[in-house]
Amino acid sequence: MAVNQGIEEELDELCDLACLYLSPAEKEQIAGQLNAILRLVSQIQKVETDGVEPTFYLAARPVHFRKDQVEPSLHPDQVFRNTVHRSECYFRVPRIAGDEPEKV
Secondary structure (H helix, E strand, C coil): CCHHHHHHHHHHHHHHHHCCCHHHHHHHHHHHHHHHHHHHHHHCCCCCCCCEEEEEECCCCCCCCCCCCCCCCCCHHHHHHCCCCCEECCEECCCCCCCCCHHH
C-alpha cells in the first residue's frame, strides 16, 4: 500500500512524542489507517453546510449533572492489595518521559 510521505513523517513524530516503538509493519498499517481517516474527513469537508445552524449540545437537551457528595474512601490496604508496584500510598508506574523507558 502506498503511504503518503507526510503521514509517515507525522507518524514518526507522534511516536517519538508518545515514546511508542513501532515496527515498520505496524507503522505502515497505522499510516494506511490514518490515510483512510483523512480521505473520509476530506469527503465530510465537501458537505454543503450553508444555512445550517451550529450545534450547541450533542444531546437534544443539556445534561444535568448530579450534585457532588462526599463519600468514604477506600483504605489504602484495600486499594493496593492487588499490586506489588507500590511506593508508600502511590502506585509505582514506569516513567514514560525521558530518554529510555523505566522498568518497574
